[in-house]
Amino acid sequence: MAGFLQRALFHNLGLKVVSLLFAIALWMIVARDPTAEVEIQVPIEFHNLPENLEIDSASFTEAQIRIRGPERVIHRLQPSDVRADIDLANVQPGERTFDLTARHVHVPEELQVVQIIPGQFHLSFDIRATRVVEIRPRVTGNFARGIRVAQTIADPPTVTITGPQRRVQAVESAITDPVDATGVMTRASFATQAYVPDPLIQVVHSTPIRVTVIMERAGEGNKTE
Numbered sequence: 001m002a003g004f005l006q007r008a009l010f011h012n013l014g015l016k017v018v019s020l021l022f023a024i025a026l027w028m029i030v031a032r033d034p035t036a037e038v039e040i041q042v043p044i045e046f047h048n049l050p051e052n053l054e055i056d057s058a059s060f061t062e063a064q065i066r067i068r069g070p071e072r073v074i075h076r077l078q079p080s081d082v083r084a085d086i087d088l089a090n091v092q093p094g095e096r097t098f099d100l101t102a103r104h105v106h107v108p109e110e111l112q113v114v115q116i117i118p119g120q121f122h123l124s125f126d127i128r129a130t131r132v133v134e135i136r137p138r139v140t141g142n143f144a145r146g147i148r149v150a151q152t153i154a155d156p157p158t159v160t161i162t163g164p165q166r167r168v169q170a171v172e173s174a175i176t177d178p179v180d181a182t183g184v185m186t187r188a189s190f191a192t193q194a195y196v197p198d199p200l201i202q203v204v205h206s207t208p209i210r211v212t213v214i215m216e217r218a219g220e221g222n223k224t225e
């Protein structure tokens with residue numbers, strides 16, 4: 001019996017010693033690496049939105065994500081290392097509530113997602129629409145006594161916009177950035193840009209707009225701005 005125990009103890013002794021030393025070293029590394037938590041705010045990324053649809057929500061969602069893991073990894077963590085993804089492949093026009101769970105959040109190895117705020121969020125979707133609308137120039141400035149704006153001309157006079165159908169249909173016109181016509185006595189032209197105040201509507205192929213401002217003396221003609 002004693003011989004059996006001796007053989008079992010000393011069989012592959014070198015390998016056993018190496019394994020023991022490795023286990024001790026690993027334990028010491030883990031023991032010296034305390035756990036830490038950090039909170040990171042990241043935008044929620046939306047993927048695979050059908051081509052004929054637009055997100056019809058004025059505010060886009062961000063997620064507040066609390067992450068736990070080894071302190072050495074937490075200290076190296078960058079906001080770009082954390083990502084929250086939502087797949088929109090099967091959405092239809094209308095409203096929908098989405099769950100946001102740890103399976104939607106991508107973090108580096110050794111880290112764990114422990115909290116997500118919000119756990120749900122709400123979006124609405126509408127069919128994408130395109131429309132041509134008039135451009136209305138905005139003119140500002142201090143004019144000489146008796147001088148006023150008689151006419152403004154935009155070139156090109158219209159612009160194409162696109163976005164959620166409901167919002168596109170509600171747009172009466174696009175407007176330009178303010179044009180300062182201070183000191184103009186007869187007429188002058190200015191280069192500017194046209195836009196629609198609704199942040200969910202885009203101008204298609206935006207190009208500079210040339211606004212011509214024509215002045216007149218008060219009392220002359222019946223033209224108005």
